[in-house]
Amino acid sequence: MSGNPSPSRLWSLPGLRGIAPPSVPKTVEPEADDVEIPPWSTKGTRLRTSARAARAHFYAPALTGAPTTTRQAEVLNTAIIGPPTGTRGVVSGRDILSRTPIAHDPVTAYNSIPREVSSPNVIIMGDVGAGKSTHTKANQVLRPLLLKNRRCVVFDKKDQGGEGEYSGVARHYGVEPIRFSTDSSGTRLNLLDPVIMRGTGIKGQGRLLNIVTRLARGDHALGGWEEEALRAALRRTVQGADGRAPVLADVLPNLGRIADDRDYVTLSSGARDELHRAGLSVRWTLNGLLDEYGGLLDGETSRGVDLRGKLTSFDVSQLRDDGPAVPVVMAIGNMWMLGRLRDERGFATTVVYEEGWHMVGGPSAQLIKANQKLSRGLGISNVFVMHKGTDIPKDSAGMAVIQEAQTVCIYRQSRPEDALWCQRTFGLAPETAETIERLQDGHYIFKYGSHPETHVQHILSRWEAEVSNTDEALASAEGDLGG
Numbered sequence: 001m002s003g004n005p006s007p008s009r010l011w012s013l014p015g016l017r018g019i020a021p022p023s024v025p026k027t028v029e030p031e032a033d034d035v036e037i038p039p040w041s042t043k044g045t046r047l048r049t050s051a052r053a054a055r056a057h058f059y060a061p062a063l064t065g066a067p068t069t070t071r072q073a074e075v076l077n078t079a080i081i082g083p084p085t086g087t088r089g090v091v092s093g094r095d096i097l098s099r100t101p102i103a104h105d106p107v108t109a110y111n112s113i114p115r116e117v118s119s120p121n122v123i124i125m126g127d128v129g130a131g132k133s134t135h136t137k138a139n140q141v142l143r144p145l146l147l148k149n150r151r152c153v154v155f156d157k158k159d160q161g162g163e164g165e166y167s168g169v170a171r172h173y174g175v176e177p178i179r180f181s182t183d184s185s186g187t188r189l190n191l192l193d194p195v196i197m198r199g200t201g202i203k204g205q206g207r208l209l210n211i212v213t214r215l216a217r218g219d220h221a222l223g224g225w226e227e228e229a230l231r232a233a234l235r236r237t238v239q240g241a242d243g244r245a246p247v248l249a250d251v252l253p254n255l256g257r258i259a260d261d262r263d264y265v266t267l268s269s270g271a272r273d274e275l276h277r278a279g280l281s282v283r284w285t286l287n288g289l290l291d292e293y294g295g296l297l298d299g300e301t302s303r304g305v306d307l308r309g310k311l312t313s314f315d316v317s318q319l320r321d322d323g324p325a326v327p328v329v330m331a332i333g334n335m336w337m338l339g340r341l342r343d344e345r346g347f348a349t350t351v352v353y354e355e356g357w358h359m360v361g362g363p364s365a366q367l368i369k370a371n372q373k374l375s376r377g378l379g380i381s382n383v384f385v386m387h388k389g390t391d392i393p394k395d396s397a398g399m400a401v402i403q404e405a406q407t408v409c410i411y412r413q414s415r416p417e418d419a420l421w422c423q424r425t426f427g428l429a430p431e432t433a434e435t436i437e438r439l440q441d442g443h444y445i446f447k448y449g450s451h452p453e454t455h456v457q458h459i460l461s462r463w464e465a466e467v468s469n470t471d472e473a474l475a476s477a478e479g480d481l482g483g
Contacts, residue, residue: 012297038290068378072434079096082100085103089109091459092135093457094456101455104448105144110406117406120376122140122408124136125388125413126412127385131411132444153466159317164179170313175312177315179315180314182296183295188300188301190247190290194245199335199339200339204335205335206373207366207385208335210384213226213230215331215362215363216286232263233279236257251285323409330358332367345378348370348380355390357387362398388421409446410445412438412443419433423436442458
């Protein structure tokens with residue numbers, strides 16, 4: 001403070017006019033402007049609680065202050081840490097640093113103006129038992145279903161008592177899970193279902209047939225001749241359907257059938273022989289697939305396959321992990337769903353892939369990548385739940401799918417190389433890798449859009465803990481902390 005206005009000037013301000021100012025003893029003005037005047041030695045308005053001091057026109061502080069610096073005084077005026085997110089979406093947990101709620105929903109964030117994320121897709125990864133399964137049930141299924149015009153489709157891989165872990169949740173919403181098995185007791189999916197054709201056209205149908213053949217071969221890609229033979233067989237099968245829905249068995253006789261195909265009459269005899277042999281190679285592959293999984297793929301799609309309820313569960317928990325059945329069903333179900341949603345607009349659909357490695361770690365990632373624009377147009381938010389990402393090749397379609405996701409939830413990754421992969425892939429701060437290794441059950445690193453990551457503690461209500469609890473998940477007592 002370098003000086004004070006005169007008392008007469010103070011009492012001429014609006015609101016104080018007409019009030020007689022107190023008598024103020026004369027003060028000695030400093031000889032230079034740079035002379036500091038301590039506030040406790042200057043007389044001013046009546047702000048003292050002591051009547052005697054007030055009559056002497058002194059004001060606070062009553063005691064002589066201790067010399068200090070701005071840096072030392074910062075602790076007396078600590079800042080309030082702001083919440084990392086707003087209040088839109090659904091509350092999913094509590095920020096460890098600010099102790100404020102974390103609220104987020106990928107569909108809401110994608111549709112906000114301006115957009116908070118450029119993609120509604122979600123990645124959830126972490127060790128077994130860290131809490132990602134319970135997180136997925138609560139934050140990606142149960143809570144979003146409370147919002148208007150929302151529904152969920154789950155590819156349920158985890159076995160719990162002879163059925164998928166989402167079976168009880170599906171029945172809570174009044175629908176039975178769609179159960180798949182390798183015998184004839186389960187549901188069938190038709191590779192050539194007309195619903196798929198309406199959704200992605202014959203090109204999408206051909207892409208699906210190519211992926212299924214590749215999966216049946218143990219992820220060995222088809223050669224150029226084989227791809228052409230498969231396209232020709234599909235085209236001939238669709239043209240000869242005669243008003244009925246073709247099935248996979250209808251494709252087999254057309255594989256290698258070149259003699260009467262007018263599209264190849266100009267080819268040399270050697271080229272035609274090569275195309276014929278390539279078609280037969282694909283035919284033997286698909287014939288073996290039908291022999292092993294006839295009850296699953298041979299015939300038209302079962303009538304029970306529908307999206308009538310708020311929650312649809314594709315229960316693949318009883319299919320073996322050591323064969324192509326699980327990724328084949330996921331791939332066909334994904335394409336069928338796209339075609340079905342094309343005719344049922346007005347809903348935002350969350351699609352959860354438990355054991356999401358089957359969709360992003362193999363050839364099925366090409367389907368996801370190719371249909372990204374279509375998925376966004378249909379209001380689909382894909383949620384991929386997996387253990388780790390270090391096995392995904394850097395230049396694969398699966399890596400492109402992961403990098404496209406704009407909502408990431410990372411639970412504990414005990415191996416340093418897995419934690420470092422997450423830090424580098426999702427652009428986290430360097431020190432976050434060590435934090436990921438030490439995360440407690442029910443805690444995760446959360447990042448969305450261009451916002452910095454946040455350490456979050458997952459919170460469950462008692463009902464959610466009861467519904468979503470699994471053998472590996474976390475559900476505590478008082479406080480309802482879960483993971």
